[in-house]
Amino acid sequence: MTNQSITLKDLSFAYDDIHPILTGLSWDIQKGHIYSLLGKSGCGKSTLLRLIAGLETPDKGSVDIQTNTPPAFVFQEPALLPWASVYHNIKLPVSLGAASASTAEIESYISLLGLDGLEDRYPAQLSGGQKMRVSIARALTQKAEILLLDEPFAALDEPLRFELNDLLLSLQDRLKMTVIFVTHSVYEAAYLADAAVVLNMGKLQSILPLDHNRSLPSSKQRSSHQFADNAARIFRALEEA
């Protein structure tokens, strides 16, 4: 029995004939782990997520996904329908026939994301953090085993980002999803990820397992020795990239 939920094998991809983006990239992604994907701007992080999501097709190699449901994708822009309420935005994949969550399940995602009482509001009546919560709740209706997030919290201020980091940890703890998120923040990666993955020159340059003491409150974790060590190791790997 394999414990892998996704295996990328010798993956190559380019948008045109001149600029290769990924070149022979291989990655065994462990089920239930949180990965942060880092690397220089333009190195292909979003492209790699799009390949895993099946939004792009590899030129060479394979993406083997051993899960019952396709991955769910959360973008930096929450991309909510402005004319639909919070409830109907969350229900959208179900309304489109792309997901099959019951009303009770949709209500449970609303609660999990702390959106109780906001169901009838429209996106224009929400803060940035609330919009992102709606976007994540909408992704959860797909009951995906793999959640892909492309710089989900980049546009948020730091206290809100910290709050949503903790929310993502509690969702993962509860739903046991495999999470891959792209970030430019070394500190976000150092706090959230089980492993930081550095992409460079079309390949994975390093996969750094990170240590955490999740029994500590988040503020203590963020000032812990382990956190500083995680950040230092990621900085070093990025410097080498």
Ligand SMILES: Nc1ncnc2c1ncn2[C@@H]1O[C@H](COP(=O)(O)OP(=O)(O)OP(=O)(O)O)[C@@H](O)[C@H]1O
């Ligand atoms: N649809 C597209 N058509 C052509 N080229 C593209 C397309 N999307 C991205 N690219 C190019 O592919 C390269 C990788 O882009 P990608 O968005 O994957 O990088 P990234 O590492 O996520 O960047 P950033 O950190 O700046 O978001 C870039 O050079 C980009 O200009």
